[in-house]
Amino acid sequence: MASSPLNVGLIGLGTVGTQVAERMLTWQSQLARRAGMELCLRRVLVRDLAKRRAVEVDKELLTTNPADLLDDPEINVIVEVAGGEEPMRGYLERAIGAGKHVVTANKVVMAKHGPDLLDLAAEKNVDLYFEAAVGGGIPLISTFRTDLQANRIERLSAVINGTTNYVLGRMAAANLTLDEAVREAQAAGFAEADPTDDVGGFDATYKLAILGSIAYEIKVRPEDIFREGIEGIEPVDFRYARELGYAIKLIAHTQRHPGRIEARVHPAMIPLEHPLAQVEGATNAVFVEGDLVGQVLLVGQGAGGRPTASAVVGDLIDLARSIRRGVQSRPSFTFDDRVAVIPMGEVMTRAYYRIRVDDRAGVLAAIGQVYAEEGVSISSFIQKGAWVEERTAEIVVTTHPSSDASLQKARTAIAKLEPVHAVSSFLRVF
């Protein structure tokens, strides 16, 4: 056993921080044995000293002053589980600059500033761990960083946002509207008071930026990723999806092309037999294909205090071992700047259109004409649910693969047709 312990400064004592602190305080001897040195919780940065906590942390350890952690030379590692871009990015930069190692669960900071912080960490010869930033306790970063290193990653598809997966599941199962399902998710603790980050696909985009950067060794920035939320989906879409043999999921997808990658987050219809179609509730699943390993599926709880703490403390143990082993020169991440993200318009995909039309002759011909003009080939066509009084009907079209630009042009052109009331729904099909 090394004589000096690893002194930890913990930022954040919320859902995740509480679990991290509890494991460190109640599992000391097991962690010390596995890490090869004592892990010592030396200081905890909180916003409110008086707040009651679910874990018993010595009051002396709590502080509201970041300098008490960041400027304490005795602290070897900063564990950040507070979340949000600033001031956390600045804290982590300052910690690394001061030669401290960092373990973070912060997806926003890692998605937006990960490559820069990793560069800085390499320069300062310290480690920056972030397994907890994506997929809670599912082993993802480590899998890409070590196990799959002999592979060229061909594609990655993931259900990586538990909130939207819960919401879509409830809409499908109980025929709820989006608003109703979101309120249910909020009541069940699966959605924030302001659900925009999840429902709008931002959270999934941050996670895909991190996964894509690691998988392809390029800087995938969140703004490079095509993003569409689940706001436009209506209960009736789930009925059509089922009829056509699909589930509707918010999918984060990235795929390798020669010299470029595609990267997108949007709701999609997925064949019911696809493993991702069966991912229920707040569970996350990541489907990876490597040229040697073939297809690998990794499933688990993608969020929550305990699974995230599992990843954070796992990183901490790995870091301690590395220090204990006398590591002198740490591996730097390399990111290839020459690889670009393909604009969404050029991405080949299939689509589902739900179109409200006047129930009269010539409508089909007019719609068919639009697809033909855009060179989009139709895969299936359903007309049903004529509203006799209104003399309107609903047409559902799915297409064969086409460029997203052509699919969008068809969408716009169809909406402008005289007998068409609206393209009520447009979803990509996997």
Place this chain on the structure above:
Amino acid sequence: MASSPLNVGLIGLGTVGTQVAERMLTWQSQLARRAGMELCLRRVLVRDLAKRRAVEVDKELLTTNPADLLDDPEINVIVEVAGGEEPMRGYLERAIGAGKHVVTANKVVMAKHGPDLLDLAAEKNVDLYFEAAVGGGIPLISTFRTDLQANRIERLSAVINGTTNYVLGRMAAANLTLDEAVREAQAAGFAEADPTDDVGGFDATYKLAILGSIAYEIKVRPEDIFREGIEGIEPVDFRYARELGYAIKLIAHTQRHPGRIEARVHPAMIPLEHPLAQVEGATNAVFVEGDLVGQVLLVGQGAGGRPTASAVVGDLIDLARSIRRGVQSRPSFTFDDRVAVIPMGEVMTRAYYRIRVDDRAGVLAAIGQVYAEEGVSISSFIQKGAWVEERTAEIVVTTHPSSDASLQKARTAIAKLEPVHAVSSFLRVF
């Protein structure tokens, strides 16, 4: 980039070795970049120098003399993908003894001698990697060794033998006998000419010994694990299974109890909604539960040249990085000798009995009496398929959890009842 390359001595140039060699020879620059040093294939031990290979390896590199690898001081690492207990165990011991690192895909050697070889490696301050020994390219050893280190592992259930899973799947889908399905698997390249190792559950037992040892940090030896193969299963059992809502799989299972673990490999009925029930063909799946992370499921191709080579070369890259980083003191595995494996008779489980009986009054009463005497509580009871001419009927019983000893005593006692022809099938229920 380090100036001196990592010189690799490869043992075996079969299905896996060919893929390892090909990746090393055709992906040199990518591997060097990721590893931080050149990976150089310096010598290959084969049985037959004249054999045609699917990969172009310089004839100069091939040798039939193990000393050309093991005694070459220029070789830093031995990669063993030949398989079988001896002479491979001896080769690896000799390599480690000579201060060489080892990467192996050898499940038999790791299951039977892993703890001893790991002790020797720690003593000699070299690394012994074996990700490829279990589950092909699925990240398992690394997941336990790093990602889940903050957890107490509660249980692990796995479909870890592709051959039997393929065979059971064909029996279920096409109503084949075991022999017919095995012949089909042999023709499809999924089963060996002598299928005993797979069908008898030996292969799964080796893998569970390795996983259990790593998960619980104890020496789980293959002979400690209860083992039963799939030989006794008949097509009709799949029909009853479906009727009762189960699939039949060869399951490797281990579970923590206070101071002891249970560890067993046997065919089992699994609820159709359980993730392992949906694992088809040669796919492997490992379901782990940790006290922090909750449930994690890892799925992929568990065998075959390319997935296994993915794990082998991944290990090689990890090793090269570790050398590049100047690691001075390598982590030793610790195994707790005080934890014992629970004898199967004490394990609590449920069971399914298929019983051929004379179709006459009093049979049910007699069978029910046996269960009552053993304190076994019945969960479901089906009687059907009376063979009128023979005046026999088939009774299917499933039980609530009971000690395996009681379930076995009931099985023996029922078989001895006068109106009972045979207990045609006995399966444990998950």
